Amino acid sequence: MEMDPQVNVLGGALEACSNDPVTGFFRDGHCNTCAADAGSHTVCAVMTEEFLAYSKYVGNDLSSPRPEFNFAGLKAGDKWCVCAGRFLQAHDEGCAPQVNLQATHTRALEIVPMETLRQYAVE
DSSP states (O other): OOBOOOBBTTSSBOOOOOBTTBOTTTTSSSOOOBTTOTTOEEEEEEOOHHHHHHHHHTTOOOSSOBGGGTBOOOOTTOEEEEEHHHHHHHHHHTOOOEEOGGGSBGGGGGTSOHHHHHHTBOO
């Protein structure tokens, strides 16, 4: 799998999203992506209780521990590379989390408009 260039939505170098817990499609701490990343795990989101509950409700439980995958489960305040489509869906439902634009991959813009991402920017 060849990784796409590491560029964020602002046009700069892609910053790390989280190394604790380690996130990303490649589990390298960054919201890197490639052609094999069908979900486009490109949005660096700051988890909230509301978003975690929403994600679980729509079928992606990010808060429950999964020891078989060495995953402790996410809690409010954790940063995680979420699927761009799921972020947009949460926005449409009124429960999108904040976003670190410097750590959000430019490929997220194929799904989420920049103006929408800016609404949730933590900067």
